[in-house]
């Protein structure tokens with residue numbers, strides 16, 4: 001017999017025995033998916049990560065025959081060496097901040113969801129480790145036949161959310177015995193999320209005093225994605241509007257910008273660093289910056305914002321720059337997010 005293209009399942013000795021009725025579906029699986037990060041702050045590790053990430057057609061939309069030679073030469077020869085010292089500056093004892101803080105959220109969710117062992121929370125990275133396949137293998141090994149996929153992006157973008165969905169679907173496409181799957185799309189105005197952001201801002205203001213302005217810096221995208229129908233920009237604006245509402249009379253302090261531009265194309269504007277420079281030159285003295293699109297602190301927040309943007313603002317005459325950390329493993333956030341996830345599992349409880 002020719003070998004099947006679908007993965008063989010572990011042998012079931014009772015395959016032909018009458019099944020006890022009803023057959024349970026096992027614990028419910030919750031799979032958090034974040035972007036991914038290098039395994040180590042070294043050029044070799046960063047190179048592997050960038051090649052996988054930047055070969056994704058959902059991320060770089062120009063034709064591969066044009067892009068791959070640029071990626072394999074210009075990008076991959078220089079960028080890993082430039083990034084290694086930047087990653088080293090933010091690296092934690094336990095590893096890359098993106099991974100460590102994502103794990104903390106996963107643990108918090110497991111505590112809130114898994115008390116009765118009915119829910120198992122797994123964490124995967126779209127690029128690098130732990131891979132989507134390894135995390136889904138682990139959930140399947142625990143008996144999960146139903147999985148809710150939770151992209152760690154409150155705002156939907158094709159280059160983040162959709163590619164996570166594609167990866168999960170590609171894994172399922174190899175299976176003979178597929179799990180039942182559900183996917184969260186966006187939660188950009190979820191009250192638990194907006195409340196957690198507002199609480200974090202209030203805590204920060206209680207400790208450090210009020211700023212002149214609060215900048216919400218979201219990861220950017222090429223501007224052309226808006227015309228192509230990506231709802232990301234609107235999702236970000238809705239988050240900002242919801243937070244303004246939640247901050248009441250202080251909501252007018254909130255502004256929006258977009259960071260982490262990559263390549264020569266025009267991206268969503270206003271850009272974060274030029275905005276901060278212009279503000280300092282205009283006489284704005286105290287700014288707070290927060291990155292609500294990132295659920296876990298990472299290179300783009302801890303280094304680009306907290307270090308580079310701080311230097312830019314202060315070098316133009318700004319007096320005080322304060323970075324408000326991402327929600328990471330915040331206990332109240334984990335509790336609120338867990339209750340949203342529980343609602344999304346409705347109908348699946350056995």
Ligand SMILES: C=CC1=C(C)c2cc3[nH]c(cc4nc(cc5[nH]c(cc1n2)c(C)c5CCC(=O)O)C(CCC(=O)O)=C4C)c(C)c3C=C
Pocket residue numbers: 035036037038059060079083096098153157159160219220221222232260262293294297298299300
């Ligand atoms: C065209 C390139 C890129 C698009 C589109 C893009 C979208 C996008 N990215 C995030 C979240 C993260 N990006 C991170 C790093 C990062 N992003 C790009 C490029 C694009 N991102 C690159 C090349 C890199 C690597 C670092 C660098 O070279 O500057 C990270 C941090 C990873 C880490 O290890 O800490 C995150 C998180 C979102 C949310 C998004 C679209 C909305």
Ligand SMILES: [Fe+2]
Pocket residue numbers: 219260
């Ligand atoms: Fe990015």
Ligand SMILES: [Fe+2]
Pocket residue numbers: 260300304
């Ligand atoms: Fe970047």
